Amino acid sequence: MVDHQKAQQAVAMLLEAIGEDPSREGLVETPARVARMYEEVCGGYDENAAEHLSTTFHVDGSEMVVERDIRFYSLCEHHLLPFFGTAHVAYIPDGEVTGLSKLARTVEVFARRLQLQERLTAQVADALMDDLHAKGAIVMVQAEHMCMSMRGVRKPGSQTVTLAKRGLFAQDERLVDDFFRMVR
Amino acid sequence: MVDHQKAQQAVAMLLEAIGEDPSREGLVETPARVARMYEEVCGGYDENAAEHLSTTFHVDGSEMVVERDIRFYSLCEHHLLPFFGTAHVAYIPDGEVTGLSKLARTVEVFARRLQLQERLTAQVADALMDDLHAKGAIVMVQAEHMCMSMRGVRKPGSQTVTLAKRGLFAQDERLVDDFFRMVR
Ligand SMILES: Nc1nc2c([nH]c(=O)n2[C@H]2C[C@H](O)[C@@H](COP(=O)(O)OP(=O)(O)OP(=O)(O)O)O2)c(=O)[nH]1
Ligand SMILES: Nc1nc2c([nH]c(=O)n2[C@H]2C[C@H](O)[C@@H](COP(=O)(O)OP(=O)(O)OP(=O)(O)O)O2)c(=O)[nH]1
Numbered sequence: 001m002v003d004h005q006k007a008q009q010a011v012a013m014l015l016e017a018i019g020e021d022p023s024r025e026g027l028v029e030t031p032a033r034v035a036r037m038y039e040e041v042c043g044g045y046d047e048n049a050a051e052h053l054s055t056t057f058h059v060d061g062s063e064m065v066v067e068r069d070i071r072f073y074s075l076c077e078h079h080l081l082p083f084f085g086t087a088h089v090a091y092i093p094d095g096e097v098t099g100l101s102k103l104a105r106t107v108e109v110f111a112r113r114l115q116l117q118e119r120l121t122a123q124v125a126d127a128l129m130d131d132l133h134a135k136g137a138i139v140m141v142q143a144e145h146m147c148m149s150m151r152g153v154r155k156p157g158s159q160t161v162t163l164a165k166r167g168l169f170a171q172d173e174r175l176v177d178d179f180f181r182m183v184r
Numbered sequence: 185m186v187d188h189q190k191a192q193q194a195v196a197m198l199l200e201a202i203g204e205d206p207s208r209e210g211l212v213e214t215p216a217r218v219a220r221m222y223e224e225v226c227g228g229y230d231e232n233a234a235e236h237l238s239t240t241f242h243v244d245g246s247e248m249v250v251e252r253d254i255r256f257y258s259l260c261e262h263h264l265l266p267f268f269g270t271a272h273v274a275y276i277p278d279g280e281v282t283g284l285s286k287l288a289r290t291v292e293v294f295a296r297r298l299q300l301q302e303r304l305t306a307q308v309a310d311a312l313m314d315d316l317h318a319k320g321a322i323v324m325v326q327a328e329h330m331c332m333s334m335r336g337v338r339k340p341g342s343q344t345v346t347l348a349k350r351g352l353f354a355q356d357e358r359l360v361d362d363f364f365r366m367v368r
Contacts, residue, residue, distance in 0.1 A: 007201035017191035073334035150257035151224045
């Protein structure tokens with residue numbers, strides 16, 4: 001997916017632009033490493049959540065399933081700096097549940113892109129509704145943005161918290177209460 | 185110092201190389217933001233420690249001065265990803281002490297570059313010897329590297345610890361003991 005040659009050329013140019021010497025020992029391999037890194041940290045572009053969420057198992061009833069504290073790393077599309085933290089993901093099944101690892105994989109699919117935290121949160125919730133055909137989905141993401149801690153306003157330790165509710169979670173506050181008790 | 189036009193061109197090229205559309209709404213300003221970001225996070229190239237360490241005050245005696253838990257952010261020269269943590273800096277004055285903020289500023293001068301943690305640690309210690317003319321200097325740096333947590337081996341929470349001893353600290357283990365007791 002990543003055009004390695006173009007990425008390497010871009011990184012070498014960036015090194016020159018900041019006044020560095022791309023041919024000095026420590027930097028010679030940097031363009032190639034950064035290209036490989038983008039392949040990995042932006043690997044989500046080549047995946048889609050539906051593939052993961054299509055492995056399902058039949059269940060009776062429709063009790064909430066919560067996968068909490070899913071650690072993730074993403075890249076802020078504004079500064080190309082990491083943001084990272086945890087996602088709590090829950091859904092109300094409609095007769096079908098998915099493998100638990102698939103919830104974490106769904107987070108990865110959307111985290112491994114240039115992102116906004118709000119969009120990441122919404123995309124995970126939408127995938128549970130559209131691809132797992134859940135009756136309701138709720139996603140809470142808590143993350144520290146390096147663009148807030150290492151530069152600009154420089155507020156290390158501050159966290160951004162985002163929430164997306166879909167289906168039954170948008171209608172029934174008692175379900176939302178249960179979710180918050182289960183992740184606390 | 186940063187060539188903004190060249191940096192912006194490089195970042196737009198990088199966005200294309202990873203398959204993104206640099207003209208989509210969220211990314212239009214990204215090349216300019218990243219160029220400004222490098223100006224800030226690589227600001228150390230335009231500074232030198234001697235400027236900061238030349239403001240000194242006379243003291244009698246030569247008791248160790250420790251500035252501990254100096255938070256810093258730097259960029260790994262291998263992956264252009266942040267590494268961050270704390271530095272503990274100490275020196276034995278030779279009749280002259282510097283303002284305490286100057287120790288933190290010295291860390292910033294060397295952190296705000298593309299770095300290796302080992303080199304950062306050594307450069308701070310060397311500056312205290314060469315520019316403050318200390319009789320001894322010791323620097324310990326503890327940091328988490330995003331290139332270890334978000335990609336590659338993916339070991340979030342692991343820390344790299346580095347130490348540099350100069351002058352009296354390289355000769356007298358009792359001074360080193362005192363330093364470790366004072367930072368613990
Ligand atoms: N809503 C939202 N904002 C974000 C995310 N990531 C991220 O960098 N931002 C913010 C930080 C800034 O407030 C804004 C970009 O502002 P800007 O165009 O003025 O750029 P800047 O670098 O000069 O801003 P600043 O951080 O120095 O204030 O985008 C995110 O995931 N969600
Ligand atoms: N000694 C030292 N090593 C560092 C620092 N920052 C940093 O990325 N490294 C390491 C991580 C890797 O072990 C090495 C680069 O290895 P490499 O040329 O094989 O690149 P890579 O990205 O494929 O390596 P890897 O992290 O995937 O193992 O540099 C640092 O500050 N000090």
